[in-house]
Amino acid sequence: MPDLETYRATLLDYFEEEIGGEAYFHGLAEHFDEPGASEKLALLGEVERCAAEAVRPLLQRHGLNPRDESALAAEGKTYVARHAGLAWSAFVAHMVERYPAYIDDFLGLEAMAPPEDLAMLRVLTEHEVVTIDFARLEESGAADSTRPLRDYIAACRA
Numbered sequence: 001m002p003d004l005e006t007y008r009a010t011l012l013d014y015f016e017e018e019i020g021g022e023a024y025f026h027g028l029a030e031h032f033d034e035p036g037a038s039e040k041l042a043l044l045g046e047v048e049r050c051a052a053e054a055v056r057p058l059l060q061r062h063g064l065n066p067r068d069e070s071a072l073a074a075e076g077k078t079y080v081a082r083h084a085g086l087a088w089s090a091f092v093a094h095m096v097e098r099y100p101a102y103i104d105d106f107l108g109l110e111a112m113a114p115p116e117d118l119a120m121l122r123v124l125t126e127h128e129v130v131t132i133d134f135a136r137l138e139e140s141g142a143a144d145s146t147r148p149l150r151d152y153i154a155a156c157r158a
């Protein structure tokens with residue numbers, strides 16, 4: 001049984017990574033010329049923000065204080081250069097290949113969590129599911145590839 005301190009540290013870490021992720025996707029949006037790519041990256045950034053805000057009440061519940069947003073955004077932007085030179089199709093392929101591992105991370109967080117935290121954590125896990133759904137649809141050339149992202153954003157704003 002993992003201890004609560006490990007759970008809390010991981011929760012804070014993942015929250016901060018989503019804030020960084022928002023800045024990462026928004027930063028990447030400037031680097032792709034392919035039609036629609038920057039709009040899609042903006043949606044991906046919004047999904048990251050939604051995921052972070054979904055678990056923010058848990059930070060309060062556990063007395064966790066995230067680092068300053070601007071520091072987290074700056075950290076996220078340091079990853080932009082790594083992918084800024086890719087073609088859009090290569091970036092999408094990277095998402096399809098790399099992101100499923102994040103689902104395991106989020107499920108691992110759920111497995112450590114007190115039961116009362118699970119509903120909010122599932123919204124966090126779900127953001128990765130819809131992001132991968134998007135990437136797979138985009139890779140297959142589906143016209144409505146952003147639907148999973150838009151549905152998630154709409155639900156998170158509701």
Ligand SMILES: [Fe+2]
Binds near residue numbers: 017051127
């Ligand atoms: Fe994310």
